Amino acid sequence: MSFSNLKDMYKQVILDHSKYPHNYGVIESGYKLEMLNPSCGDKITISMNIENNIIKDIKFIGTGCSISMSSASMMTDELKNLTVEEADNKINNFLNMIMGLDYDVNLLEDSISLENISQLPARVKCATLGWKISEKILKQRSDTVE
Numbered sequence: 001m002s003f004s005n006l007k008d009m010y011k012q013v014i015l016d017h018s019k020y021p022h023n024y025g026v027i028e029s030g031y032k033l034e035m036l037n038p039s040c041g042d043k044i045t046i047s048m049n050i051e052n053n054i055i056k057d058i059k060f061i062g063t064g065c066s067i068s069m070s071s072a073s074m075m076t077d078e079l080k081n082l083t084v085e086e087a088d089n090k091i092n093n094f095l096n097m098i099m100g101l102d103y104d105v106n107l108l109e110d111s112i113s114l115e116n117i118s119q120l121p122a123r124v125k126c127a128t129l130g131w132k133i134s135e136k137i138l139k140q141r142s143d144t145v146e
């Protein structure tokens with residue numbers, strides 16, 4: 001795997017998150033979902049505690065490459081304490097960035113460091129895995145609630 005297309009500053013943010021992941025763990029009583037990225041071997045489980053339409057807590061566990069782990073770590077920081085709608089919007093915005101589409105830079109925090117992944121097609125699924133799991137949890141939840 002090559003990081004050579006990434007800016008040094010961004011590289012450091014990614015490596016820090018993969019080395020010292022934020023919100024690592026499982027919320028036993030929360031919504032839980034595991035998904036795989038077979039092309040790389042990444043496996044992530046996201047768990048969320050949602051109360052009154054707000055993501056009160058979100059954690060992840062997993063194994064895989066540093067892109068998948070750091071992206072999931074950034075995501076847990078960035079979705080915590082948002083409403084379900086705000087979180088959904090942030091997830092879409094991040095996925096747009098990774099797909100090379102238009103996105104709002106103001107909605108990104110550390111995850112802006114992954115912007116050049118859009119130029120590394122083999123890593124796209126690594127960077128989006130955690131975010132797609134959260135998207136699915138939020139969608140399944142709204143399917144079952146109302």
Ligand code: ZN
Pocket residue numbers: 037040041042064065066067068125126
């Ligand atoms: Zn990966």
